[in-house]
Amino acid sequence: MASSLDLARRDLQTVWHPCTQMKDHEWLPMIPIVRGDGAWLHDADGRRYLDAISSWWVNLFGHANPRIAAAVSHQLGRLEHVMLAGFTHEPAIELAERLTALAPAGLTRCFYADNGSSAIEVALKMSFHYWRNAGRTRKRRFVTLTNSYHGETLGALAVGHVELYREIYQPLLMDVTSVPSPDCYLREAGESWEAHSRRMFAYMEETLARHAHEICAVIVEPLVQCAGSMRMYPATATACT
Template sequence: MEILSNLQKKDLKHIFHPCSQMKDYEQLPPIVITKGDGLYVEDEFGNKYMDCVSSWWVNLFGHCNPRINKVIKEQVDKLEHIIFANFSHEAAIELGERLTKVAPEGLNKLIFTDNGSSSTEVSIKLSFQYHAQTGNPQKKKFVSIDGAYHGETIGALGVGNMDRFTDVYKPLIREGVKVKGPNCFECEYGKTRDCCEAECFEHMEKHLNEHGNEIAGVIIESMVQGVAGMRIYSPIYLKKLRELTLKLNIHLIADEIAMGFGRTGKMFAIEHAGVSPDIMCVGKGLTAGYFPMSIVLITDKLYEAFYADYSEGKS
């Protein structure tokens, strides 16, 4: 093993890195980054690297962006944090106002969460409780498509379909329903995204029509399944899914954690289909990596199901 710096020694003594096999660090010690500028980051030895993965897809505007740095410094001198129950603050209110202006039509309310996985958890709980409080307590199941990834907390793993993340935790997971989804790389109908009518939607259509009475929501990564290998599919699939979920009183939950904020050419990927979901999760590019934060946007209809006196048992 190569000679380690003092920082590398301290790192290996205390830090359990995610998505890593720590034993590999005996031969490949962690690269300790000390500063960043735009596309580049620099380690403690002065070596420069291009951050071509945008620090796990969060960094939209480059490291140490001067404009972002400036407003963060101004904010921290005014207020760093305040309890959000019965209190609020100017920055959160302004963000809410600006975000709802650019979000798909109808998403007027938002809930602050702290990462993509927790936004999935909140979405599932909201959908489940909404149906319970509006006369459909039998709607308890959630549907996703094969290759889905919606985070790594226990509820999020239940609606995911990536075995390498879920296998170990099977005894803990309440599995959602997985339906065959679009696969434009190997289209079973011999079509391409440019000329198809999302014939592959027939699998989802069949399942929802047969079991819609017990399904609370469908969660889907809009337009692109990221962790599955950047699997891009036709917006017609989303259009058909929106039409059917509306008909069957099933929530459409759009996971825009990775693809939101311009990554597909529109502010949000679902806009390519010209439709709006009932619930939308945003994160990553929301803060450009400066803070751990995500947001769940919902419709007024969902919000109103929770708007009641405490005596009615809604919260």
């Protein structure tokens, strides 16, 4: 098996990494991983690392989870892929049935995308399209929270608010309305989480009341702004309007 040093050298000759200033890797060692096991990642030299960020909060059920691996393997041997235009298959139907059963009343359909940013693009287009079909073509403005993050594609970057990711691309991004986030990071001493969030949410209510004629959707990260430094707000804040 190739050593960590060898893999790191080959990597740096051919791979560009996401959300990474590659120059940093002139002094910061790249960590090649050869296998995962629950919350642990193992490198080629026998060291292990605790994956405390769940590989960017995607790996919820642990690495090499036997149940998931068996289900994926079984499905790959039966039908690995079929286009979903004009065709369907039971796993796609069953997942949609189970997701819509969990979703709030009125959300009765699923549209599949293959990653978070694509899902955001789909949602933005769908909400614009809804109002267009309803004859309300002026409703095409998105409202977003300060410090939010929704992904790296151009639409997702536009509705995000973390300067680090978006400032270079600013000339390419659509104009959106940003309102102060109800997260509790800047909560005043003695103020409860809920009181702070409700007070901050007033900006959202005011924006919606004033610009309803041109707003097509509000986009939020439910309860925690992960990429924006794990800032949180209580569930009651989002339920107050």
